[in-house]
Amino acid sequence: MAAAPALEPPVCMEGQILENRVIAPVTRVMKVHAPEAAARMHAGQFVNLLTSAERVPLLRRPMSIHRLVRHHEVASGFYVLYDVVGPGTRNLARMKPGEKVDFVGPLGNAITVPPAARRAVLVAGGVGVGPIKAVAEDLLARGVRDVTVCYGARDYDHSIPVKEAAPDGCRVLVCTDDGSVARKGRVTDLVEDLLRGGRLAPGDYVFACGPHAMFRALRDQLRPFGIAAEAATEEFMGCGFGVCFGCPLRQRQPDGSVAYRLCCVDGCIFPLDTLVFDGDPA
Ligand SMILES: Cc1cc2nc3c(=O)[nH]c(=O)nc-3n(C[C@H](O)[C@H](O)[C@H](O)COP(=O)(O)OP(=O)(O)OC[C@H]3O[C@@H](n4cnc5c(N)ncnc54)[C@H](O)[C@@H]3O)c2cc1C
Ligand code: FES
Structure with a gap:
């Protein structure tokens, strides 16, 4: 049986940006100090970042937790790694150390590793x-x-x-x-x-x-x-918490039927073999 960690509910809060550095021409990593949220985070989960105080972009942008920051085993923050591809990530790229970033997290499920895996x-x-x-x-x-x-x-x-x-x-x-x-x-x-x-x-x-x-x-x-x-999985998302139905995925059920699942609350991690993609047999 795979060991699934007990998940705690997300929080909505501001974290303090400690770093926001370029690691490739298109890619940045942001380090955020947020002990309360970090203590709840597990590998495989994501956060939903507000990228602007303005109306546009209205929607938060989901980003995987790239790393957890720990000091003497106490979680104090997290990193996200992002490609600058549009208005939201351009705003993220402009944020400076010392500024605050508003986020919801942790969201989604976590990895489940079989205890026998070596x-x-x-x-x-x-x-x-x-x-x-x-x-x-x-x-x-x-x-x-x-x-x-x-x-x-x-x-x-x-x-x-x-x-x-x-x-x-x-x-x-x-x-x-x-x-x-x-x-x-x-x-x-x-x-x-x-x-x-x-x-x-x-x-x-x-x-x-x-x-x-x-x-x-x-x-x-x-x-x-x-x-x-x-x-x-990284589907387009609206709300990030199961309300807008904007992030559907198709999943094969044990009886062979196909059901819709939501990336944000049913995932974002799924057994790969159960997912149904465009072009797969019906
Ligand atoms: C659970 C989850 C985790 C994610 N983790 C990361 C991460 O760690 N790092 C990262 O850089 N991005 C990640 N993404 C994708 C990221 O959220 C989007 O790229 C985001 O929309 C970028 O915002 P933007 O305003 O800069 O660009 P947008 O204007 O939103 O999009 C710019 C371009 O990217 C395309 N695009 C946007 N979202 C997606 C998507 N989900 N799949 C494919 N194409 C897309 C758009 O069609 C458009 O062409 C994740 C998405 C999800 C759902
Ligand atoms: S993003 Fe709204 S339901 Fe998943």
Whole structure:
């Protein structure tokens, strides 16, 4: 049986920005001091950030918890990692250390790691690298010593340094779509190498975050081997807490039927094999 942590309700509060630094041409990390909220956070969850005091953008922007900050085992804050892609993230990029940022969190469910897992493979496509460091740190803290991160980025501008993607103690494999950093290829090519080399097998813990196309490819790759995975989905969101029905996903039920689930409250983490994507058989 997988060990699911007990989740506490989110809080809405202001945290103090301690850092907001560039780690790749398109990508930033923000460190937020918020002890009350951080004490409730688990790897795999997300926060919903208010990016402006103005009416636009009205909606908060969801971001995965990239890392938890701990001092002597006491949680004091969190990091988010974000690509600057639109008005909300442009506003985030303008925020300065010392300023406050309003957020709701933690939201969503957390990773569930089978207690018997001794090895883990974390698969990140693009900005899906957001939650990877928190997940890797959680696994190392649980005693999972063999952790491999497979990270695929689009190109140089979207590729973050290895030390930002994963904590010390992990093996990190990198590729880019255009070969401008590390090997040219898709992140599933890195997974293929692990499968062929016997470095990924049933019983290993697999966590993935990225676009639907990556999820589909990974699912089809792992299924013949009988390897389960957890998928952290990142659907467009409105409210972030189950009210607007703006973040639906399709999930295969045990009786074979397909039901709609909400990314924000039923996830954002789902068993990969249960998700139904566009193009899948009905
Ligand atoms: C649970 C969750 C966790 C997330 N974690 C992160 C994270 O750690 N780091 C990060 O950078 N982003 C993350 N995102 C995505 C992020 O919330 C969006 O990119 C956000 O909308 C950007 O706001 P914006 O105003 O800058 O751009 P917008 O104007 O909202 O969007 C800019 C462009 O990105 C596209 N876009 C927006 N949201 C999504 C999405 N969910 N999927 C695919 N395309 C999208 C839009 O179509 C548009 O082309 C997460 C989303 C969810 C739901
Ligand atoms: S974002 Fe509103 S229901 Fe999920």
